[in-house]
Amino acid sequence: MSISESQIASSSTPRNDGWSYGVILLIFVLGSVGLVGCSPVLPVPENTVVVASTEPNNDFDHAQAVGLSATQAVQINGTLSASDNLDVFFLGELQQGQRIVAEIKGNNLFQNGDIVLGLFDANQDVAIFEENVVTVSQTETVTLIVREAGNYYLGVSESSPTGAVGFPYSMVVTLGSEEIPAPRKQIVYLNYNGVPSVTIGTNSFTNVRSFSELPYGLGTPAVADKITKQVQGDYPQLNIQILSSYDTQEPQDPHSVVFVCANDGAFFGMADQIDWYNQDLSDRAIIFTGLLATSNLTENQFVDATANVVAHELGHLVGLAHTHDHTELMDQSTPMSYLSKTQNFHRASLADFPIGWEDSVQLLQFSLGVLQP
Ligand SMILES: [Zn+2]
Numbered sequence: 258m259s260i261s262e263s264q265i266a267s268s269s270t271p272r273n274d275g276w277s278y279g280v281i282l283l284i285f286v287l288g289s290v291g292l293v294g295c296s297p298v299l300p301v302p303e304n305t306v307v308v309a310s311t312e313p314n315n316d317f318d319h320a321q322a323v324g325l326s327a328t329q330a331v332q333i334n335g336t337l338s339a340s341d342n343l344d345v346f347f348l349g350e351l352q353q354g355q356r357i358v359a360e361i362k363g364n365n366l367f368q369n370g371d372i373v374l375g376l377f378d379a380n381q382d383v384a385i386f387e388e389n390v391v392t393v394s395q396t397e398t399v400t401l402i403v404r405e406a407g408n409y410y411l412g413v414s415e416s417s418p419t420g421a422v423g424f425p426y427s428m429v430v431t432l433g434s435e436e437i438p439a440p441r442k443q444i445v446y447l448n449y450n451g452v453p454s455v456t457i458g459t460n461s462f463t464n465v466r467s468f469s470e471l472p473y474g475l476g477t478p479a480v481a482d483k484i485t486k487q488v489q490g491d492y493p494q495l496n497i498q499i500l501s502s503y504d505t506q507e508p509q510d511p512h513s514v515v516f517v518c519a520n521d522g523a524f525f526g527m528a529d530q531i532d533w534y535n536q537d538l539s540d541r542a543i544i545f546t547g548l549l550a551t552s553n554l555t556e557n558q559f560v561d562a563t564a565n566v567v568a569h570e571l572g573h574l575v576g577l578a579h580t581h582d583h584t585e586l587m588d589q590s591t592p593m594s595y596l597s598k599t600q601n602f603h604r605a606s607l608a609d610f611p612i613g614w615e616d617s618v619q620l621l622q623f624s625l626g627v628l629q630p
Contacts, residue, residue: 304328305429310335310344310413316612317381320347320410323430327355330431337372337415337424343611348409348430356435357401359411361428371416372426375610376401379408382616383607385533386578388416402437402534404623414611438534440626442496443575444512447488447567449481449502451518457527457543462520465543470519471550475559478503484517487564488571491586491601496626497575511538513574515567521547526566528573535575535624542570558597565591565600572602572617576624580605580615587617 306324308331314321323331323346335344348357363372375386376399387399403409415424451467469476485501492499500508507514522545529540549562568586580587582605583595589608591600602617 305330305332307332307334309333310346312341314345315341315343316345317377317410320345322347322349325349325430325432327432330429333413333428333430335413335426335428337413337426342415342424344413345612346411346413346430348411350407351403351409351432353403353406354434354437355403356433357403357409357411357430358433359399359401359428359430360396361399361413361426362396363424363426372397372424373414373416373610374399374428375412375414375607375613377410377412377613378405380614380616381410381612382604382614382619383578383610384409386607386610388609402435404437412610412612416609438536440496440622440624441535441538442498443535443538443625444508444510445497445499445571445574446507446512446514447481447485447499447501448507448514448516449518452516455516455541455543457541458529460527462543464520465516466519468517468519468546471546473550475546475550475556476519480556480560481517483560484564484567487560487599488567491564491568492571492621492625494628494630495621496628499571513538513540513542513571515571515574516541516543517563517567518543518545519547519550520545525549526570528570531573531576531578533576533624540574542574544570552593552597554593554597561599562593562597565596568600572621576620577617578610578615579608580617581608582606585617587615 306329308323310333311321313319323333325331325348333346357376359374361372361374371388373386373388376384378384385401411430413426413428449468452465454461454463455465468481481501481503485499489499525548526542526544528542532540544563544566546563549559554562565586572587577587579589582588583591584600585605586600586602602621604614604616607613607615
């Protein structure tokens with residue numbers, strides 16, 4: 258198993274996610290293992306100013322300005338701990354097409370922890386965030402192409418508090434320019450047929466049963482059609498084509514597949530990755546409808562709940578992270594009383610980072626593109 262595969266496996270453990278979670282497929286290039294027992298130090302590019310993280314910098318209002326410019330990189334050195342697990346830096350005004358590259362190295366000797374990097378715009382909306390398991394000392398790189406000019410913030414946190422031990426990190430932030438990734442049309446195939454086996458992230462599932470095997474008369478083409486139409490309605494005016502195996506063969510063009518099966522699962526759904534910018538047009542997700550079918554729901558409630566889970570996992574595949582809002586489709590953990598009603602995409606507080614918001618509609622417009630009326 259390569260380093261990157263073990264990273265994926267580590268990240269695929271449930272993240273306090275009551276009913277579904279995306280498997281984060283890491284796109285980072287991992288650096289060499291650093292020295293045990295030392296604070297992490299990255300090589301400093303020429304013309305770099307070195308900044309020590311200085312409290313208070315735990316929210317947007319107290320973000321620490323770091324003096325980043327096109328001709329000057331910034332190296333930031335800080336420490337995360339249980340009592341202070343968030344540092345926020347103000348990057349200043351950036352222009353459309355500029356590229357922020359944040360190369361970060363953590364050193365967590367005593368506990369497994371994920372360093373999480375988030376890039377936020379002036380509205381405190383996330384542009385991109387990445388999480389990674391940093392056990393001893395690894396380097397990861399996060400790249401953001403600025404789609405809209407404005408002020409930007411960079412937040413550093415961790416997903417598992419390390420207690421009093423602390424979690425030193427070192428980060429080099431540089432500014433360059435790059436073509437803005439164009440929105441990409443996504444074709445999605447809802448496969449209700451079942452398959453002998455399927456792999457989602459690093460998780461393999463066998464005997465994936467056809468939706469038609471559901472009890473209580475729920476596994477019918479008519480119910481599947483309602484689910485498909487509701488998911489299509491969750492992605493309005495966006496350049497996405499959602500097809501059903503009840504209507505058509507699997508397409509020849511690159512497409513993602515969401516398997517909607519009759520199996521029970523310990524959770525309702527799982528996705529390959531959070532595909533920021535929709536860079537991969539051939540992702541996979543799986544929805545386990547067995548538990549929903551035996552949850553004493555009416556047919557309409559079952560349709561709502563299943564469609565919500567499909568739209569949620571599909572959201573990960575086109576670049577959305579979790580939120581904290583039971584009426585929003587990317588909600589991290591939704592009680593059945595909300596899951597069995599209609600959810601939709603709207604701006605909500607981000608769940609996978611201590612601060613910030615996710616404007617899911619805007620991110621979908623960025624990654625997929627908007628259909629002309
Ligand atoms: Zn999820």
